[in-house]
Amino acid sequence: MLEIRDLEKTFARGTVNEHTALDGIDLTLPDGDFVTILGSNGAGKSTLFNAITGAFWPDRGAIRLDGENITYQPEHVRARKIGILFQDPMKGTAPDMTVAENLALAYTHGRRFPLARALQKKDADFLRDRLAAFHMGLEDRMKMKVGLLSGGQRQAMTLLMATVAEPRLLLLDEHTAALDPATAEKVLDITVRTVRERRLTTLMITHNMQSALALGNRTLMMERGKIILDLAGEERDRLRVEDLLRMYSGRQGRQLDNDRMLLGK
Amino acid sequence: MTLLVGSLQLGLMYGLLAMGVFISFRILNTPDLTAEGSFTLGVAVSATVTVAGAPYLGLLAAFLCGMAAGALTGLLQTKVGIHPILAGILTMSGLYTVNLAVMGASSNVSLIGKETLFQRLFTQLAPMPKDSVRLLVGAVLAALALLALVWFFRTHVGLCVRATGNNEAMVRSSSINASAMKILGLAVSNGCIALSGAIVAQYQGYADISSGIGILVVGLASVIIGEAIFGRRSVTLGLISAIAGSVGYRLIISLALSTNLFPTYFLKLISAVIVAVALSLPTIRAGLLRRRIRREGKKLA
Ligand SMILES: Nc1ncnc2c1ncn2[C@@H]1O[C@H](COP(=O)(O)OP(=O)(O)OP(=O)(O)O)[C@@H](O)[C@H]1O
Ligand SMILES: [Mg+2]
Numbered sequence: 001m002l003e004i005r006d007l008e009k010t011f012a013r014g015t016v017n018e019h020t021a022l023d024g025i026d027l028t029l030p031d032g033d034f035v036t037i038l039g040s041n042g043a044g045k046s047t048l049f050n051a052i053t054g055a056f057w058p059d060r061g062a063i064r065l066d067g068e069n070i071t072y073q074p075e076h077v078r079a080r081k082i083g084i085l086f087q088d089p090m091k092g093t094a095p096d097m098t099v100a101e102n103l104a105l106a107y108t109h110g111r112r113f114p115l116a117r118a119l120q121k122k123d124a125d126f127l128r129d130r131l132a133a134f135h136m137g138l139e140d141r142m143k144m145k146v147g148l149l150s151g152g153q154r155q156a157m158t159l160l161m162a163t164v165a166e167p168r169l170l171l172l173d174e175h176t177a178a179l180d181p182a183t184a185e186k187v188l189d190i191t192v193r194t195v196r197e198r199r200l201t202t203l204m205i206t207h208n209m210q211s212a213l214a215l216g217n218r219t220l221m222m223e224r225g226k227i228i229l230d231l232a233g234e235e236r237d238r239l240r241v242e243d244l245l246r247m248y249s250g251r252q253g254r255q256l257d258n259d260r261m262l263l264g265k
Numbered sequence: 266m267t268l269l270v271g272s273l274q275l276g277l278m279y280g281l282l283a284m285g286v287f288i289s290f291r292i293l294n295t296p297d298l299t300a301e302g303s304f305t306l307g308v309a310v311s312a313t314v315t316v317a318g319a320p321y322l323g324l325l326a327a328f329l330c331g332m333a334a335g336a337l338t339g340l341l342q343t344k345v346g347i348h349p350i351l352a353g354i355l356t357m358s359g360l361y362t363v364n365l366a367v368m369g370a371s372s373n374v375s376l377i378g379k380e381t382l383f384q385r386l387f388t389q390l391a392p393m394p395k396d397s398v399r400l401l402v403g404a405v406l407a408a409l410a411l412l413a414l415v416w417f418f419r420t421h422v423g424l425c426v427r428a429t430g431n432n433e434a435m436v437r438s439s440s441i442n443a444s445a446m447k448i449l450g451l452a453v454s455n456g457c458i459a460l461s462g463a464i465v466a467q468y469q470g471y472a473d474i475s476s477g478i479g480i481l482v483v484g485l486a487s488v489i490i491g492e493a494i495f496g497r498r499s500v501t502l503g504l505i506s507a508i509a510g511s512v513g514y515r516l517i518i519s520l521a522l523s524t525n526l527f528p529t530y531f532l533k534l535i536s537a538v539i540v541a542v543a544l545s546l547p548t549i550r551a552g553l554l555r556r557r558i559r560r561e562g563k564k565l566a
């Protein structure tokens with residue numbers, strides 16, 4: 001369970017560039033929730049993720065994961081419980097290391113003696129099976145350097161690396177936005193399957209309203225550092241993209257100016 | 266023949282240096298100038314401990330001191346946030362004083378008449394020619410270090426060090442402590458470099474405060490020559506080719522010196538030129554390729 005209380009973050013405080021990126025965020029995520037997050041550019045979505053992963057400390061407020069206050073915990077400590085995928089497929093894997101080495105890095109960290117051999121047969125078999133379930137042919141390329149893989153294949157690997165250690169929370173920051181439509185669909189598909197099978201508590205940022213409503217069980221909309229819409233259950237089921245647009249412009253008192261949001265991808 | 270044997274002896278001993286430089290330059294992807302100081306630190310510690318009568322302990326002590334020096338640079342880089350190059354320069358400068366202190370405030374220490382590990386082995390392996398003993402020591406030391414490093418980079422923590430050098434952003438967002446891995450990597454690298462200095466000091470029979478000057482370039486040249494022979498593939502092959510490159514470097518130098526192409530004091534310039542030319546090769550090659558494509562493109566048009 002993720003609990004966020006009154007989270008605030010202002011960048012460049014006291015300068016002309018002062019910008020409140022998170023403005024009193026309150027959010028409770030019960031275990032197993034799959035939440036999609038919408039919001040125009042600069043709304044503060046990625047900043048919210050960065051606060052959760054510990055890239056910076058918020059000015060105010062608290063973040064709790066399974067009851068533990070992680071607000072000021074070092075990044076690598078809380079990373080044991082949090083998996084994250086970024087838009088850039090290059091960010092999540094080490095290009096000069098092999099597929100097997102990358103996966104072993106994520107899988108065995110923290111569960112084995114540091115001086116134990118990194119690549120062990122039984123791990124390799126387990127990881128190969130998990131890769132095979134993606135149907136991307138990656139299981140035959142365990143010895144290949146990751147830098148030679150396509151963006152979609154790298155993102156699929158990153159997904160496996162982020163989820164293989166059974167995190168308590170999965171964060172997806174537009175993780176299919178840099179992929180071509182067919183690959184994006186494929187990666188999204190394995191994402192949904194993984195989240196469902198592992199019953200992962202998930203937050204997914206997307207600019208695609210269609211998938212924001214179709215995937216998961218709850219949808220948030222952010223604007224100027226605030227959560228302005230929080231939809232779940234029947235209300236969400238009945239909603240169509242057009243309704244979402246109307247609600248959005250109604251609350252904001254202005255028209256959407258973001259084509260990417262209107263049309264999705 | 267003596268030329269070949271001499272190059273092989275020196276090449277193997279400086280092979281430890283080359284492996285250390287390979288670790289910082291290729292695996293950690295960071296320019297580490299600590300090398301100049303940690304090599305001399307190895308020289309100084311080894312000589313002083315040998316004078317005190319414990320040549321083998323001298324090697325171990327030098328290795329540990331080198332690790333400490335590398336860890337210090339790592340701390341400056343990560344915990345204090347000093348630019349990697351400056352962090353190395355700071356440690357290197359500070360080490361100059363430390364090295365003088367280790368050598369009893371004198372700029373050189375002679376091991377003539379002292380029992381170095383070579384002197385001991387000469388008597389222990391009595392009928393064996395001295396040159397073979399020197400070669401054996403170099404080969405055994407290089408092989409042991411190579412095996413230890415190959416093993417290390419296959420362990421889980423070794424993999425974490427490699428990942429940190431390869432994609433730091435990824436490691437930062439994972440549960441691996443990137444700072445700790447950098448510190449560890451630099452410690453291992455400088456431990457090897459100091460060990461190289463330690464054995465070279467006993468081989469030459471003296472320690473000099475200026476032994477480390479230009480040593481980073483020597484290490485880089487070895488790494489690059491090795492890569493020219495073996496290419497860049499795996500870490501294991503990289504470590505092996507660093508040693509091979511070190512031997513190659515010594516051969517080139519001694520050949521050039523023996524033909525009186527240039528006087529000894531030209532060495533540092535030659536080494537720098539080798540490294541500069543080798544590092545610019547990829548750019549030159551890409552330029553030539555572009556020219557060829559343009560020429561053939563025009564022909565077809
Ligand atoms: N480290 C930082 N320093 C200063 N300003 C920042 C920093 N990080 C984010 N911001 C600002 O905070 C605001 C929110 O950025 P954020 O990246 O969270 O937007 P987003 O909702 O993810 O948008 P997008 O859809 O474009 O990814 C932006 O105005 C951005 O310029
Ligand atoms: Mg963003």
